[in-house]
Amino acid sequence: xxxxxxLLKKGFFSSLLVLFLATLPFYMPPYTPxxxxxxxMYVVLTVSWAMFCGPTRYMSLATATFFGVGMYTSAVLGERxxxxxxxxxxxxxxxxxxxxxxYICLRLRGFYFAIFTFGLNELVRNFVLWWEGxxxxxxxxxxxxxxxxxxxxxxxxxxxxxxxxxxxxxxSRYGLILLSIGEAEEAAAHIGINVTRYRIFFFALSCFxxxxxxxxxxxxxxxxxxxxxxxxxxxxxxxxxxLFGGVGMMYGPIVGAGVLTLASEILLSRFPYYYMLLYGILxxxxxxxxxxxxxxxxxxxxxxxxxxxxxx
Amino acid sequence: xxxxxxxxxxxxxxxxxxxxALIAMGLNLQYGVARVLNVSHGxxxxxxxxxxxxxxxxxxxxPLLSLVLCGPLLFIIGLFMYRTLxxxxxxxxxxxxxFEGRSMLASFGALYVIQNIALLWWGPNVKAYSYLxxxxxxxxxxxxxxRLAALLFTLVLILVFYLFVVYSKAGKAIRAAAQNExxxxxxxxxxxxxxxxxxxxxxxxxxxxxxxxxxxQEITPLIGFPYLIIAMxxxxxxxxxxxxxxxxxxxxxxxxxTIVMYVEPGLSLVVSxxxxxxxxLIRPEGVLGR
Numbered sequence: 239x240x241x242x243x244x245l246l247k248k249g250f251f252s253s254l255l256v257l258f259l260a261t262l263p264f265y266m267p268p269y270t271p272x273x274x275x276x277x278x279m280y281v282v283l284t285v286s287w288a289m290f291c292g293p294t295r296y297m298s299l300a301t302a303t304f305f306g307v308g309m310y311t312s313a314v315l316g317e318r319x320x321x322x323x324x325x326x327x328x329x330x331x332x333x334x335x336x337x338x339x340x341y342i343c344l345r346l347r348g349f350y351f352a353i354f355t356f357g358l359n360e361l362v363r364n365f366v367l368w369w370e371g372x373x374x375x376x377x378x379x380x381x382x383x384x385x386x387x388x389x390x391x392x393x394x395x396x397x398x399x400x401x402x403x404x405x406x407x408x409x410s411r412y413g414l415i416l417l418s419i420g421e422a423e424e425a426a427a428h429i430g431i432n433v434t435r436y437r438i439f440f441f442a443l444s445c446f447x448x449x450x451x452x453x454x455x456x457x458x459x460x461x462x463x464x465x466x467x468x469x470x471x472x473x474x475x476x477x478x479x480x481l482f483g484g485v486g487m488m489y490g491p492i493v494g495a496g497v498l499t500l501a502s503e504i505l506l507s508r509f510p511y512y513y514m515l516l517y518g519i520l521x522x523x524x525x526x527x528x529x530x531x532x533x534x535x536x537x538x539x540x541x542x543x544x545x546x547x548x549x550x
Numbered sequence: 551x552x553x554x555x556x557x558x559x560x561x562x563x564x565x566x567x568x569x570x571a572l573i574a575m576g577l578n579l580q581y582g583v584a585r586v587l588n589v590s591h592g593x594x595x596x597x598x599x600x601x602x603x604x605x606x607x608x609x610x611x612x613p614l615l616s617l618v619l620c621g622p623l624l625f626i627i628g629l630f631m632y633r634t635l636x637x638x639x640x641x642x643x644x645x646x647x648x649f650e651g652r653s654m655l656a657s658f659g660a661l662y663v664i665q666n667i668a669l670l671w672w673g674p675n676v677k678a679y680s681y682l683x684x685x686x687x688x689x690x691x692x693x694x695x696x697r698l699a700a701l702l703f704t705l706v707l708i709l710v711f712y713l714f715v716v717y718s719k720a721g722k723a724i725r726a727a728a729q730n731e732x733x734x735x736x737x738x739x740x741x742x743x744x745x746x747x748x749x750x751x752x753x754x755x756x757x758x759x760x761x762x763x764x765x766x767q768e769i770t771p772l773i774g775f776p777y778l779i780i781a782m783x784x785x786x787x788x789x790x791x792x793x794x795x796x797x798x799x800x801x802x803x804x805x806x807x808t809i810v811m812y813v814e815p816g817l818s819l820v821v822s823x824x825x826x827x828x829x830x831l832i833r834p835e836g837v838l839g840r
Contacts, residue, residue, distance in 0.1 A: 297651055342831060349650050353587070353782060354830050360779050361823035368816035470775075474658050481655070511670065518662025525656040526638060529648075 308452025332449020378463030484531025567804025568704030592774030598760025628753030
């Protein structure tokens with residue numbers, strides 16, 4: 239396929255999809271946007287996770303941390319600032335903490351990065367728990383409510399922004415730089431790429447979008463406490479969704495997040511008692527039998543060589 | 551500071567340290583040797599605690615004896631899990647790095663499966679039994695008998711395991727496989743069998759630690775996760791693959807968290823994390839090295 243026509247085709251279908259989602263509240267029952275909001279949230283988390291972790295193969299398990307940072311920023315600033323500013327602040331705070339984290343784990347290679355980020359979430363959660371009890375004398379916080387349609391459009395805008403930025407990065411030289419870090423970090427450093435700088439910046443950039451989603455979602459959940467905001471399940475869910483969809487391709491994480499969120503909503507409504515059990519089984523099955531994700535499956539059918547394998 | 555407090559801190563620190571060491575040595579067998587960062591490790595602690603609880607409640611079996619029941623049972627569960635799930639993943643992964651990532655994610659799924667079976671089966675309520683619940687006077691100080699029993703039990707377990715790792719033939723095979731799989735294979739060690747039994751031994755140690763915990767604390771199906779986190783910290787502290795490093799690391803972390811617990815209870819986990827982060831940053835291969 240010609241490159242430009244392929245690009246045009248992709249752009250055309252994506253804009254159709256966005257247009258459909260944007261007009262969704264006009265002809266669907268009012269609960270539909272509510273349900274779609276959570277799908278959009280997972281798309282943001284998964285795409286931003288895959289933005290950094292896909293090509294570089296550094297498995298981050300700190301999605302919940304930066305999501306929670308966004309949520310807490312929203313809870314603290316919600317009454318003092320207008321909503322758009324709150325969202326911007328949430329993502330900026332998350333970005334800054336992402337920069338700091340990236341800077342701290344400079345020396346960590348391979349799997350230790352996953353262990354560190356996993357630990358980071360517990361550290362932040364316990365620290366906030368202690369801070370709230372000792373200094374702020376609360377357990378949780380109430381967040382200023384925003385009506386669900388506004389939240390829906392904010393999430394949609396964030397999805398478009400995240401996907402566009404990821405797309406541009408993947409197309410530009412930065413995408414190649416990230417890939418080269420994943421393939422052979424030392425070789426990349428030897429040919430003059432400032433590996434450290436790109437690792438830190440793009441990790442923080444993915445945190446930026448995760449924090450943004452957190453800041454918006456906090457207003458939907460209305461009440462947050464450290465156990466909700468830094469729930470370790472959210473560290474793993476985007477990884478699973480991205481792997482399920484397939485990390486090598488741009489639309490893999492989007493498809494993965496969409497399908498899995500729908501599936502888990504159905505599981506939750508059908509089998510509320512067995513939901514987490516089934517979720518665990520689903521997790522194991524996907525990891526065992528779909529190592530390249532859905533996109534990998536279609537590629538296998540087309541007999542094209544696999545681009546890259548995800549997972550650290 | 552009174553002498554009583556010093557003794558209290560020392561004994562609690564030793565008990566916690568011993569429990570941490572048991573759990574962390576288990577995780578180290580699983581990650582350091584078998585290359586599975588088993589996120590469901592804490593759930594084995596929980597299952598061990600529940601087996602001990604039910605053995606005591608239903609059949610009146612002494613918790614100290616449940617080692618005979620709990621150990622083999624968890625060993626079999628662990629072996630089954632490794633043989634079915636992780637061996638399959640290992641066979642289908644192109645590299646060890648990919649296997650590490652996939653096995654960790656799969657074990658996260660296992661965490662949910664085990665925890666939710668426990669919740670559905672045993673319910674979310676807090677359970678506890680009373681065992682040796684009387685004071686002992688010694689040197690003019692009083693101690694609770696069950697804590698002393700737990701301390702002794704843990705120390706004996708650690709000693710036995712230490713002797714096993716250092717002196718037995720199987721222990722040598724485990725250390726050889728941890729250091730270099732290929733060379734171990736060339737020396738005539740059946741590495742796949744060693745990896746499987748290491749994973750199973752890891753669940754056994756977690757289960758025994760759970761037994762000890764059930765003697766002193768109330769248990770619920772949710773107690774496992776914090777122990778996983780602690781085991782991960784100790785794993786990094788002592789170095790992956792260095793099993794005796796985990797023993798030492800567990801004792802150190804147990805003492806440190808106990809001291810912090812007496813000063814500022816809410817911060818004990820935070821302090822262990824700061825230690826963890828510092829070690830990862832300064833010496834990613836662990837303080838004691840591999």
